[in-house]
Amino acid sequence: MRSRLTFTLSAWLIGVVAVSVLAMGSFTSWHLSQGFTAYLQARDSERFDKFVALVEQRLAVGPSALQGEKAAPDMRDLLREFALAEGLIPLGSKPPQGRPSHEAPPGAPNPRPPPPGAGEGFGSRVALALPDGRSWAGPPISLEETGVVERPVKVAGETVALARLRPLTQAADALEAQFLTQQFAGIAGVAAGLFLLALVSAMWLARQWIRPLVAVQDATARIARGELSVRVPNARSDEIGDVMRNVNAMAASLQNIEGARRRWMADLSHELRTPLTVLRGEIEALVDGVRPMTTKAMVSLQEDTLRLGALVDDLHLLAMADLQPLPCRFEDTDASEIVQGVLRRHALAATDAGLTLNWANGHPPSAPLHGDPRRIEQVLNNLVQNSLRYTDAPGQITVDLKSTPECIQIIVEDSAPGLEPQDMSRIFEPLYRADSARSRHNGGSGLGLAISAAIVHAHGGLISAHPSPLGGLRIEVDLPTQPTLLK
Incomplete structure (x- = not known):
């Protein structure tokens, strides 16, 4: 059991944690990628608006603003100036060696940034087009491409060019790509650490849960073999x-x-x-x-x-x-008459024993009851005989009857000697006798009170023993006036 249940619990715990970690890692990675892409796109849009403003300023001061397609601006100079303004390159840096930036190769238009396939920096994704849509400066970018952003370039309120920006599809530079790689690596490392922690925790928890169950298994097996003194050490509150x-x-x-x-x-x-x-x-x-x-x-x-x-x-x-409950013949009877008959029957025996037997509070009124009069009389006979047998002379035995519409209570109590508290709850066990004055030498089989308890139970009632104010034993019998028959 130990290996099977430990393995099952560990596997379930590890599986649940692994799925949770993978789901959380996947969602975090996707959310980070989407958020970082949105950040780059927002940054691109902001840079693009600033670049358009810079182009408008340069075209507004140059005489070539309205001179047609041949007077296209130098995109490298514009991008360099924009980079200096944005702080993307340090001030005072020199342009690349080689051909001056304002010169174009013989028979070619003005210099252009690298083609789209050379990378995804800002300069490789921005271009200028004429108002009629023809490419003017920079790499050719068509509006048919998905996600292309276009802004009008205006001079004196007139659109002289169109600025176009191709959307970013991946990290724009090495630092940004490195940042994403580090984040993904960190997420993977945390996921691996959580998985290892889950593995260790699952094994520990499984053993903590299985250990008491194994103890219970061992104890129940020993109890089944008859070792009833076995007890399970327990300090848990769950x-x-x-x-x-x-x-x-x-x-x-x-x-x-x-x-x-x-x-x-x-x-x-x-x-x-x-x-x-x-x-x-x-x-x-x-x-x-x-x-x-x-x-x-x-x-x-x-x-x-x-x-x-x-x-x-x-x-x-x-x-x-x-x-099963004792068979009883239920009928309407009077509990008062039953008690009076029992007292008359035992009056002489009480006198011979040097005891007084009487009502506690005088002759009771009528007490209607639905029950078996023969069985109820048997209960009273057993109780009175028990008191006659164990009460020292001179002494007294009193019987009281209390009646309500729902319940009949019969009380039989006697004078000394009494019982120890630990014996009160056991005197209704068959053949039980206390080791005090109420012992076997006084006669009796020790079955009378047990039989009385069985009869009272068959009537749906209760019987209990208490110390008596007279110094002996007080037995209370509570019987419902309309008992619910036990099955």
Whole structure:
């Protein structure tokens, strides 16, 4: 996984960065080229206007301004003067050696700048033409060429010539070409540097992301093998950290479930072994003749069998409750009448145990409820029997009933002894007993509260345990008056 996922993430990151860098470099190069060309064209236009003004000045002062085609001006002198005026060549520089600039070769017109193919300097792209369009001075430039700019040359308000400028198609001189080359090289260098940085960053980021995922993979593989104590070291606060924390929470939950399963099996075997041992001992005594076969002996065997059958029924009930909600027969009933019946049934047992069992706030009014009266009565019987079994004498047990149109609340609380806070949330687990005064020697299988919780859940209600102001345990049962049936 490590090599495959690292390679995939690195390749994607590098690919995205490479495409981005290439796109940005291409756009920057194109934009620079276009912008530089526009700058050169604007500079050309400005120079061309100045050159036209210079030609007008020179033709205005010379007697040959209106003498026709043979009196064409010397373009080299004009361009040299224009270059000196623009600062393109230093002042005091000498003209090229050879034939004087004002002389033309025998049988030829006035000297002209280099032909168009000799370069793309300003002088090679500017020319003068007569008003009728015929070439007059400089290289022949036709208006049919793309992008040619034409300006009239006027003397005393009359157009005596036409100045034409061929557009620039590339850098005009070596310095400008060198400038563009340097810019393109710089862009290419930055792109290469970014690509290398992306390569290193992609590998580093991929490893940073993959390392915790590999740890999660190793941990989940060990958990699948049954090593539920495995935990993933986690110091991240992002989504990967959430995954690692969830894996740790899952492992802890599975560890708790496995521990509960093992305790359940141990407790279950103990609970079944005790009555079976007693029953087997009595039967062996009867078989060996140690104990006579009397009606009393048979009654004792019957009671042991009934207790064992009740325990098995309770275990089966809890097992079914884990698979699906307990089957209940819902009907309209009165919770107040159910509570009164439970109190009457246990009044004598409470008196014999040295306890008082009564209402907390007097006889409650009617409390209509849609539920299974037999199951609700079973819940109250379990709660009251739990208090009778674990409350020290002299003590008291109180039952309270509160009713609203939406909910019925039944509260059963007793006096000392109480439970430790860590035991409050676990007393509804099957076969759970706290290691305090509420222990096995007081009797009971440890299934009553678990069964009560399953019944309350089947009614869509809640059951919870809290410390009682009386010094013992307070159990609250909240039942909706119109429960939504669980599926």
